[in-house]
Amino acid sequence: MELVFVLSFVSIGLAYDKASFYGASYISYPLQEAKGITDISFRFRTHLSDALLLLAAGKTDYCMIRLEGGKLKLHINLGAGESELSSAKGTYLNDTQYHHVSIIRREANLTMKVDDSVVKKKLPGRFFELNIHFGIFLGGQGDFSELFLGHMENFRGCMEDVYYNGVKIIEKARSRSGSVHVEGVTWNCALEFDADISSDISFIDEGAYLILPKINSRAGGRWQIEFKTITPNAVILYNPGGGRGSDFLAVEMLEGVVRVKMAKSQIVHTARVNDGQWHKMHLMFNPSVIEPMRYERTCVSHLRH
Numbered sequence: 001m002e003l004v005f006v007l008s009f010v011s012i013g014l015a016y017d018k019a020s021f022y023g024a025s026y027i028s029y030p031l032q033e034a035k036g037i038t039d040i041s042f043r044f045r046t047h048l049s050d051a052l053l054l055l056a057a058g059k060t061d062y063c064m065i066r067l068e069g070g071k072l073k074l075h076i077n078l079g080a081g082e083s084e085l086s087s088a089k090g091t092y093l094n095d096t097q098y099h100h101v102s103i104i105r106r107e108a109n110l111t112m113k114v115d116d117s118v119v120k121k122k123l124p125g126r127f128f129e130l131n132i133h134f135g136i137f138l139g140g141q142g143d144f145s146e147l148f149l150g151h152m153e154n155f156r157g158c159m160e161d162v163y164y165n166g167v168k169i170i171e172k173a174r175s176r177s178g179s180v181h182v183e184g185v186t187w188n189c190a191l192e193f194d195a196d197i198s199s200d201i202s203f204i205d206e207g208a209y210l211i212l213p214k215i216n217s218r219a220g221g222r223w224q225i226e227f228k229t230i231t232p233n234a235v236i237l238y239n240p241g242g243g244r245g246s247d248f249l250a251v252e253m254l255e256g257v258v259r260v261k262m263a264k265s266q267i268v269h270t271a272r273v274n275d276g277q278w279h280k281m282h283l284m285f286n287p288s289v290i291e292p293m294r295y296e297r298t299c300v301s302h303l304r305h
């Protein structure tokens, strides 16, 4: 009994300091300080090659860590202009594996360690305090716009064990201490970041959608979709075609029944499919569907349970 208790306690402890960001998420932690030292460390994983990881923002000073072209870049400004430090050339960090980042600054002496590789830099100027007024941002800058730092993509992936000068930012955010702001973050490393090509996708709210790279329905094609739902009315897929308005393909569900519409033609199925079971749909079409009269003959669409 005691052992079980200890193990579950430990696993809760580990889970406590993880966060998932989904591309529109961020954490902002209020902090004001002026220090000659900076210690930052965290682990992250992502498939994005360009994204904001961490920003410590002051009125003119800042320290920003982001991914640029798959490399980690540190931009720091102590008032004498920006200095930049980049992770090793030829090593891409956008590989969905965990990477460990540690930044240590003692006045002008800056060291950045990414996994096992270390880069160092001496900062210019005479004053070495990093003046932070607006706090620490993780994953995105929300509506913070006091400092213009250029366009930054929000982060999508997991971060864990984020320390900023001894403060455990994720733990503080999770316990909602002070006036921390949390937007769209979950306190785990979500399974979707391990998804492979055969993984199912859930559309978790009415606004959820997925855009695929351009598919030209004029060239014809063969699509197969497996889906399950209890929703009676929904768009399953839509292709706007060549942009002439009449050239679209829509697969939708009306009162639980699938309807395929293309240009001026449509097929409506009779079977109800919104029963919470998996259904497999095959959709085949070829260029002649652009001619509405031939559409019925050339488009074969059937549903199988």
Ligand SMILES: *[C@@H]1O[C@H](CO)[C@@H](O)[C@H](O)[C@H]1NC(C)=O
Binding pocket: 047, 049, 069, 070, 092, 094, 095
């Ligand atoms: C990582 O990013 C680089 C630069 O954008 C890109 O060339 C590369 O294909 C990416 N790697 C992966 C695994 O996505």
Ligand SMILES: *[C@@H]1O[C@H](CO)[C@@H](O)[C@H](O)[C@H]1NC(C)=O
Binding pocket: 106, 107, 108, 109
């Ligand atoms: C910075 O590095 C220099 C040379 O490596 C050293 O002499 C100096 O003491 C260091 N400064 C601090 C504040 O650690």
